Amino acid sequence: MDKVDIKKSPWVILIIMTMLDIYYAYLLLFDKLSVFIHPKMLIFIIFTFIVLIGLTIFQARKLFIKTSTCNNFRISYFLLLLPVLIGFIINPDSFSVDMIKNKTFTIDKTMFNEPVDSDFFESK
């Protein structure tokens, strides 16, 4: 059996892109986005999801047809799996008041993992 050279294989890029697609689908379908970003950003996340799906389909075509480009793959490209791995393994679903004070963004108070005074929100 031939040894697979991941630097030239379209499979590796395809797998990473598919994992990203699955994570975006998970965030959208299970309404997990409010933990991470403002609801106004939803349209951009849908845009990203559609573009990534399109790119994945084009990458998948490379498995069956000869294309002009080879995949000059670098091992560091695996870093793109980090958000997916953290998202699925740690699966963060709530955040502390300290973090909100540091990040200084406003978000739905039901997402906190500890009680928050109403004064906190009024001061924001």
Added chain:
Amino acid sequence: MINDFSIIFISIFLEAIPFILIGLIISAIIQVFVAEETLQKIIPKNLFLGLITASLMGIIFPVCECAIIPIARKLIQKGLPLPLGITFMLAVPIANPIVLLSTYFAFAGNLYFVFYRALLGILVSIVIGLIVHLIYKNSDQLINTPVQEQSACCHCSHEDIASSKHSGNFQKVVDHIILEFFDVGRFLIFGALIAAFAQVIIPRESILIVGNNNVLSIITMMSTAYVIALCSEADAFVARAFLNIFTNPSIMAFLILGPMIDVKNTFIMLSTFKKRFVVVLILLIFSGCFIATYLLEVFKI
């Protein structure tokens, strides 16, 4: 702490990716459809005129700092002189209608922040463009990317090269987007990791202590803008939270430095420009923003 770190890391990633993709789509279209001769015809021959034109491109090119580096890289590859490319890269994420409108709404119609954000952003970008011209002229400061390496034929078979002549432009655009997405994406991850780590370990209270010191508050707000790595279309809403705690010039420093450079863009720049050039550029941006906003403080503007 791990939970907070994860949320901040993923939120930075999710916020940046859409704009990076927009930038990559535009840069791939430029790569495939814009001829070098066309660009050279459009660019003014006079340096000052060119720098002013580049700094005002945001009016017709309203993209934020997440998208701008791939576009600037492609324009420089296509023959845009380096100083003009740098001015374009630094000014567009500030002096564009979307960012200025978000600043206007964030500060409840206070035109001081809108006007001086645009003015200082443009002036600092032009000055940095001039300094880059003096130091580097139009030398090649880009590093080879996988796309460039590929176009120079990396490890492709001759069969692949032959078939490339027949591949469509659309396929080329998509191939560019995929490869550059992976190339830029890994640096975004590095930047997001550092930004998330910094936000988890540095308490906001420690930043607020220096709010009333003129010099320290500017330095602190510039460092905050660099570390929290916000999109320029949203950073004004965060800057507003510091109003009345920090001086107005220091908030201005936050508003003009953040779109020019932050921790995630540093890593994306490292994937684009030579290391030494990136270091010089970061020093110029910090110095330029500090001097510009300190002058606001000195003249009580």
